[in-house]
Amino acid sequence: xxxxxxxxxxxxxxxxxxxxxxxxxxxxxxxxxxxxxxxxxxxxxxxxxxxxxxxxxxxxxxxxxxxxxxxxxxxxxxxxxxxxxxxxxxxxxxxxxxxxxxxxxxxxx
Amino acid sequence: xxxxxxxxxxxxxxxxxxxxxxxxxxxxxxxxxxxxxxxxxxxxxxxxxxxxxxxxxxxxxxxxxxxxxxxxxxxxxxxxxxxxxxxxxxxxxxxxxxxxxxxxxxxxxxxxxxx
Numbered sequence: 001x002x003x004x005x006x007x008x009x010x011x012x013x014x015x016x017x018x019x020x021x022x023x024x025x026x027x028x029x030x031x032x033x034x035x036x037x038x039x040x041x042x043x044x045x046x047x048x049x050x051x052x053x054x055x056x057x058x059x060x061x062x063x064x065x066x067x068x069x070x071x072x073x074x075x076x077x078x079x080x081x082x083x084x085x086x087x088x089x090x091x092x093x094x095x096x097x098x099x100x101x102x103x104x105x106x107x108x109x
Numbered sequence: 110x111x112x113x114x115x116x117x118x119x120x121x122x123x124x125x126x127x128x129x130x131x132x133x134x135x136x137x138x139x140x141x142x143x144x145x146x147x148x149x150x151x152x153x154x155x156x157x158x159x160x161x162x163x164x165x166x167x168x169x170x171x172x173x174x175x176x177x178x179x180x181x182x183x184x185x186x187x188x189x190x191x192x193x194x195x196x197x198x199x200x201x202x203x204x205x206x207x208x209x210x211x212x213x214x215x216x217x218x219x220x221x222x223x224x
Contacts, residue, residue: 004151033212042111042199042215087152095207096165099151 002026004100006088011106012078020073020086020103028093034062034073035087037102043087046073075105083107112136115200115216123224124190130219132183132200140206141183142213143175146197158183159206190223197221 005023012018024032031050035043049055049064049071061074075082085102092098113134122128134141143155157165158177172194174186183200197220201213 008149035215040217042113042217044111044215045212048212089152096154097152097213101149101151 002092002098004088004090004098006086006100006103008101009104009106011108012075014078014080014107014109016078017074017076018078018105020075020088020105022071022073022088022100024069024071024088024090024098024100026090026092026098029066030091030093030095032062032064032071033089033091033097034071035089036084037087038084046086078107080107080109111214111216113200113202113214113216115198115219117219118217119220119222121222121224122187122190124192126190127186127188129187130185130198130200130221132185132216134181134183134200134202134214134216136202136204136214138202138204138214139180140203140211141177141180142201142203143183143185144199144201146199146218152199156185157206164206187221190221192223195221195223 003025034046037043047062054063059076064071085104087102088100089097116131140159145153155169156175161177172189176184197218199218200216203211203213205211
């Protein structure tokens with residue numbers, strides 16, 4: 001079966017760096033997405049990786065290794081507003097998105 | 110503001126009621142989606158429409174009935190629901206369906222409680 005694994009919850013300190021990991025086993029691969037979802041709000045797009053390597057976008061970076069079935073989302077200079085759930089999703093060979101359960105990130109002052 | 114709106118934001122209904130959820134996208138997209146989000150579970154894709162044609166139905170119970178009258182509007186008609194159907198129902202749209210780079214834009218969701 002198809003599976004996306006990410007930690008259920010993480011805690012970090014304001015101003016620090018945190019890395020949220022995502023591993024996947026899917027039938028085929030057509031890209032990996034990261035979304036941010038604040039409580040009670042819509043998920044919003046953060047990043048898309050289809051080739052190996054690091055994509056940097058401001059304080060957020062996303063890394064992909066297709067051979068390892070692995071990605072991470074790196075958040076730098078954490079702010080209180082970064083407290084949210086972070087969803088990892090992989091597009092399989094049928095172009096269907098397979099979603100992880102999300103990682104709830106708690107930022108402490 | 111993502112360009113996708115959903116109404117109502119909250120809905121409480123009994124198991125014998127009939128209600129409808131509405132979604133509208135203002136992005137000119139060709140594909141629309143219904144998802145179910147339960148606590149601590151992955152998003153579950155329910156229905157996909159591309160150019161107003163249904164292309165995906167992931168074995169959803171018949172008590173959920175989608176309708177896509179045009180590329181900007183999507184409805185989810187609900188009848189004789191069960192308490193386990195209580196969840197956040199999210200609508201999303203994308204430029205096209207079946208494309209790796211076509212990211213999805215989500216509405217804020219309808220929080221449904223079935224009593």
